[in-house]
Amino acid sequence: MSGFAPDHPGAEVRVSPNFGPRRGTEVPDMIILHYTGMETGAGAEAWLCDPASEVSSHYLVHEDGRVVQMVRESDRAWHAGKSSWRGITDINSCSVGIEIVNPGHTLGYRPFPERQIEAVISLCQGISRRHPVSSERVLAHSDVAPGRKVDPGERFPWRVLAAAGLGHFVAPSPIRRGPVLRPGDEGAAVEELQSMLALYGYGVEITGVFDVQTDIVVQAFQRHFRPRRVDGVADGSTIRTLRRLLGSLPELSVQ
Template identity: 80%
Template structure:
């Protein structure tokens, strides 16, 4: 017995008991992408449907491209944990969570198969269409929970999604020898960096001091938008890529 009809027409259904009503919002306006970080897809699927785990997601995408829906999009799945974006801390209530089967960094972190990514793209396009989700609100778990989470990681092919019409991306500025902002620095340049990260949505306090939280957020930004080097150092490539993203969001909003 399936329990509900899937929102995504081609999805299988396996109901998770780990969900509740959305709070203060009638529908999602964000997609959060995760990797499972477990040895097998079957194990991850079972865990997300186990009441003892107290975790779930709306969807699970297996390596062979199979899509399993576990929670209705109208309901609040328990996937994001402690997280924030634009100051909002109940990310579960405003998002659709998609778990992508991949063992993750602690278990070798292989690449994502093409058929799996094609399934993720198709799934995201459906969700975006059903809920009018803006491109810049298709995010990584590491974006909304920097430091605590690093998934889906620097190997995740955000460009393939973007080229298919999912998510927000700009060409990363070239990595060159340049002056950098790093841990321990302070001043107006650090304050400007923190302000830009905050304007994009990241949770970082604007203090003018390059503290550990700023370093963690820079790493999260790099992991998504400048994955060739993830080191928490704000070089010119990182800063220019962030400036391009903000300019691009302004253009999108003006249309």
Template identity: 75%
Template structure:
């Protein structure tokens, strides 16, 4: 990749060897956000550029707002791993991956600094504009790989991005006492829940049985869209928030 010029004008460049050509498509239509889950940003940058690691991302965003581009947007970075959205399993080929410096849940998960989020917003706006990425396809790693990944997690300020014009969000319904759907339940209510999750894009089987995979997907949904309480239980707040999200998606989708 001699002569690498950044797609994002404000980014520094450190080229990762861990990339390849996009498959099936030549154009990304999704952004996937990750946290690094390492002690330091420098350590994460080194890992993403180490050929032995076989992982990379298009961008890395430090806590002070510094942006490093490692793979061209036209190329396929190795960031999503085993994942799916709307039944598609080669997420690396259709996405731009952004790693956000944060130690993660295992090493001292913390809030994301404003400077970091401001840089994230500018970066995402540029990517969205360059590739006409729909708001509903700015996603968490946990959305496309539920259970296997939980990043960028329930502290990530999706609301700040949405208010700046990035991503898709609705106001979460209040958490109140009431009936919940949980592992072991079955019936029409569970089938309706699974159908709504699948209609938004999550990888869940519509079986009518609230199994472990359904619980994992509900947990992933909550980390992004109902962050106040993440427990994998489909309470009234979770279901109403999902209904609002689908209604909003239909309202903004091209006719």
């Protein structure tokens, strides 16, 4: 492919060879947000377009707000890797992937510039108009690949996106002293926590044992929805926030 007209008005086009046809669907219904985790945006853009990398995304948003499209929205970009959400394991086939330039946790994680977030919002709004993406299906890479990925991380301003009608959001419940669930705990309370996380969409096995997998998924949930403290401990704030999120989903009602 030598080029294509951008799906998003104003986007630059730089074609990545790393893509294929969508499998099982022709219409994406999810948006997955990533950070690049590289020293520079130029380096990330080059890597996503390098056939040797075997990775890509549909879009990359630079810190100055420039949007680059590398894969057509009708095609399957290679951005999510091994991942799952609500039982779906081929996230690449049902999603649009957006890489957001930021060096990430290992190279000097920093706040996302306002103009960059404005560009992300405009891009996500456009994708949601072109495809049936509901607010609760605008997700973090860390949501669909907990433990393996932590991006876009706890500094990402989900509250700002929610104000623009993007992403599922409730204000996190305050952190207070009280009983907690932590690794090693067992019983009905742990089973209920795992059930709620699974009901929301996370890939967690319901065992009634607060194992390593549960710890990892709780951290992923906190990183997105209760970012003030990401420790894998299911305190009252974490559980109340999860209950309120479930209760505000259109198809669910959790008391």
